[in-house]
Amino acid sequence: EVQLVQSGAEIKKPGESLRISCKGSGYMFSVYWIGWVRQMPGKGLEWLGMFHPGDSQVRYSPSFHGQVTISADKSISIAYLQWNSLKASDTAMYYCARLQSGSHFDRWFDAWGQGTLVTVSS
Amino acid sequence: QSVLTQPPSASGTPGQRVTISCSATSSNIGGNPVYWYRQLPGTAPKLLIYSSDLRPSGVPDRFSGSKSGTSASLAISGLQSEDEADYYCAAWDDNFNYVFGTGTKVTVL
Numbered sequence: 001e002v003q004l005v006q007s008g009a010e011i012k013k014p015g016e017s018l019r020i021s022c023k024g025s026g027y028m029f030s031v032y033w034i035g036w037v038r039q040m041p042g043k044g045l046e047w048l049g050m051f052h053p054g055d056s057q058v059r060y061s062p063s064f065h066g067q068v069t070i071s072a073d074k075s076i077s078i079a080y081l082q083w084n085s086l087k088a089s090d091t092a093m094y095y096c097a098r099l100q101s102g103s104h105f106d107r108w109f110d111a112w113g114q115g116t117l118v119t120v121s122s
Numbered sequence: 123q124s125v126l127t128q129p130p131s132a133s134g135t136p137g138q139r140v141t142i143s144c145s146a147t148s149s150n151i152g153g154n155p156v157y158w159y160r161q162l163p164g165t166a167p168k169l170l171i172y173s174s175d176l177r178p179s180g181v182p183d184r185f186s187g188s189k190s191g192t193s194a195s196l197a198i199s200g201l202q203s204e205d206e207a208d209y210y211c212a213a214w215d216d217n218f219n220y221v222f223g224t225g226t227k228v229t230v231l
Contacts, residue, residue: 035220037222044208044210044222044223044225045159045161045167045210045212045222046222047220047221047222059219061219061220062219095166095167097167100172102155102172102173105153105154105155105214105218106154106155106172106173107214108157108169108172108173109157109159109167110169110172110178112166112168113166115166
């Protein structure tokens with residue numbers, strides 16, 4: 001069974017750094033892109049970007065480029081989402097998800113982590 | 123940036139058919155497949171439809187997707203109380219950025 005298990009909730013202060021994780025199991029981790037999605041309180045879904053553990057390719061949404069860093073360690077099947085300096089506006093639920101492929105423009109998120117709640121408050 | 127617009131809400135009584143629309147504001151999404159996700163309260167999103175009109179294993183055939191030009195639709199037939207959730211469409215733009223729709227809250231009356 002494909003599973004993505006995310007790290008636990010975090011409470012941080014503005015300006016602090018943070019890295020949250022997403023561990024994949026039940027499939028070949030290095031073969032599939034892992035994406036990250038943000039959901040601010042009471043709001044919709046936003047794609048932050050994605051990482052390919054096999055060749056370390058990374059793509060960021062233009063809206064989030066430079067705001068977060070996405071990476072992965074394929075040796076331990078874990079993907080990461082990292083901030084260098086958190087802001088109150090980063091308060092949100094963050095989901096990781098596995099990208100399944102059809103053709104080049106036909107790819108979908110077929111498995112999701114349970115979410116990590118990040119709260120940034122002074 | 124490309125946007126996918128959905129109605130903020132939709133509703134129906136048990137057994138009815140509900141349709142949710144998803145319209146692209148720019149043509150750089152129109153040629154690409156559409157995906158639909160359902161998010162039950164307090165849970166992670168779940169894939170409902172991929173490649174515009176295909177259902178993953180385990181998704182009931184009450185759910186169906188369609189696409190024409192720059193618009194797509196999700197239909198839920200035989201509405202059930204457990205269908206009360208938020209529904210999001212999504213697609214890739216031509217720059218390989220993933221775009222989610224604005225989301226639709228479905229209420230079962």
